[in-house]
Amino acid sequence: MNAIITLLRRSQPATAWLDTWLQPVALLAMRLYLARVFFLSGLTKIQDWDSTVFLFTEEYRVPLLSPALAAALGTAGELLLPPLLLLGLAGRFAALGLFVLNIMAVVSYWHALEGSALEFHLQWGLMLLLLLASGPGKLALDGLIKRRFG
DSSP states (O other), rough: OOHHHHHHHHHHHHHHIIIIIIIIHHHHHHHHHHHHHHHHHHHHHHHHHHHHHHHHHHTOOOOSSSSHHHHHHHHHHHHHHHHHHHHHHTTTHHHHHHHHHHHHHHHHHHHTTTTTHHHHHHHHHHHHHHHHHHHHHHHHHHHHHHHHOO
């Protein structure tokens, strides 16, 4: 038991370095990746709005919402939440919103998601859960605002 305690004490400088430098950079990279994925999806939807509404009418099966409303809400979320996530401004709110969008995509389009497409959605969901649980990290406006204004 003493050997384990000694090993843990000796590893503290290494883990402190990981917490101080690697974790914030990793969280920033994750936010950048997720923001890009969702924002590009939103841009695709607004490029041809008629096709987007058609897809929400014929392909996507969003429960409880009309296809036009689901298309508008989904597109708005994909365009408005990623910049917040990227900046780390209301980072947990943005992560939660994108997590809900991701879940809705899987639920409403599960019949067409297979293989790598489904795996991507699962990975995005896990990344968003991590950001929701940990926050956007030290390299985020949330942290800057908290440090500046207490």
